[in-house]
Amino acid sequence: MPRFSPRTKVATVSALTALGALASLGTATAAEPALNGEWAPFTRCPVDAPAMLAADGFDKTPQCVVSTSAGGSIKLGRTTVVTGRTNLQIGVVQNTDGTSSVVAPPSGALVADSATVPGGLLGLMCPSDIPVITALCETLENSSLNKITATMESVGAPYAFDQTAGVLTDLPIVALPVRIHLENPLLGGKCYIGSASHPIVLRPKNLDYPEFGMSLFQGNGTPDESGEMSRINLTGATQSDSTFAVPAATGCGLNIGLINAAVNAKTGLPSASGNNNLTLDDTQTHLTGLNAPGTVAPDAGRVLAENWHSAVR
Template identity: 30%
Template sequence: MSTLSPVPATSGAPVAPSGSRRSRRLRTAAATLGAGSLIAALGAAPASAASAPTGPYAGMGTCPLSSASLQDSNNGAVGCVVAVVNGGSFTIGSHVVTIPASSPITTTFGVYWPNNGPTVSFPDGNSSEIFSTVAPTDGKELTAAPLDVPIPGISNFWPGVTSAITQIELAGPITNFAPLAAGESYPVFKLPIKLHLENAFLGPNCYVGSNSAPIVLQPTTGTTNPPPPNKPITGDPGTINFGNDPNGFGDAIVGFTGATLVDNALSTPGASGCGPFGTFNWIVNLLFGLPSAAGNNTVTFSGVNTTLAVDSDINDLTSAITASEK
């Protein structure tokens, strides 16, 4: 596992080949990362709905294959992604919010990489394309069950009164998806979120983070480089599996199972909209130690299972997913 410092991504990095050469490069990179049998990835792949594809395409029924971005003829690669976070925690100062295995977080989206698009190169010689993302057709780029978060200093015997029911929500699109950064000390994606706190006294519009001032997560499976007092911590890329479409189409399928993603360089803004006209913002800030500067917060996503189906031809990828539904 790499223990490198983050390397900035630039569009001036070495240009990646397009078309079939680009697909071969993805295959080579996946193999370099330790890819083996795809069986484990397929077994862990989530199903989103009864009509969704099965097998390696499970959960990809809402992939935006017909979107203008994925249909662009200038693309060197297009794909569909499903990722499920099966556990972990948020640490804001000394307060810990646990993500139980019974409340997974699921993200689904389409990805595209233009010919000669941005890449990032790593000191160990590996590199990754940096994909742009497109929201799924149902608009549910992130889904998560509400969490029952105890209020510090109060015995939690009445959920929603002695605790805050907390919903993790997107505060903007997922960006900078770099799947082959797995094992490197570089963010796998950039995820802006906000925490919606619901409590009998806080009202319906109490948030930590917002669309204009989100909590920005940039988790890595490598080693972090946080400001003090936090110290570097290391994630785990898990098991990386690689295969091809079972029906003979040309797309590559990469599965990452059991990964751990970490970020302890993020900051957390103060509360807003809590109580009438925000009159209880100060109470939430006091109880949870907000705002909390970078170096005092940590996010860990554990048991992360991700499936990526990628092709140089959108028609080929569409045919593969369509065939899987039959």
């Protein structure tokens, strides 16, 4: 391992800081529409996706699903982060054989608030016996550069959706491929735990039974006991998963990968299934679709899309 002079260490820190200044410090999302009445939670339902529009109402039935949580926590290896709001939205095509296909919105199925990683970079990679990392650690003490945020992002369409599992306990409801974006000026803009080719696959399940409710409404979202649309409401359950594995972090800092090694060593990554955990508190799940899709066959998907668009305010 070559020795680094103080001037080289300072230059390295400066280069990393400049690199980080170019990185996005948040996930930009397009403005979501405001929807009327009972449609209100379904702001990102992919009603215009070809698979949804092609659902005929006989063999294939289109639905919209949204599940939110105000907060929770996620444990990755030896690091636990308190999470903020999460919003999962998908389109679902239910087949007559009991299977289903999941359709993700163009922006991705999951939108989540960024969370602050305890201890920041000092907690993630210090101390270290790697000279450049040691130099970085010395500059971080009492520095605003120490703060690091983690944001969960979708990296593929969810799959294995089980509508029945949503009203029961201890059964996986959906498989959700994600990655964790670690953000800090010294990490650069491409520091991730997980990727499209090696995602973290979450399979949340209810730990307790949700409260069940149902409402009926017109196509434009106006509540109506004789309306053509129905909405199932499952609220108040805690969801969890401890089955997922977590790959090593990649893309952190300079291309030589020194920060990757420090982050992974301190955090305990990669981490096998059983060593990690996700908890989502007070989940609110809603599923909506046409009451009698067969009566508008073969145009159930098109009618669902028209109804959604009629509710946009």
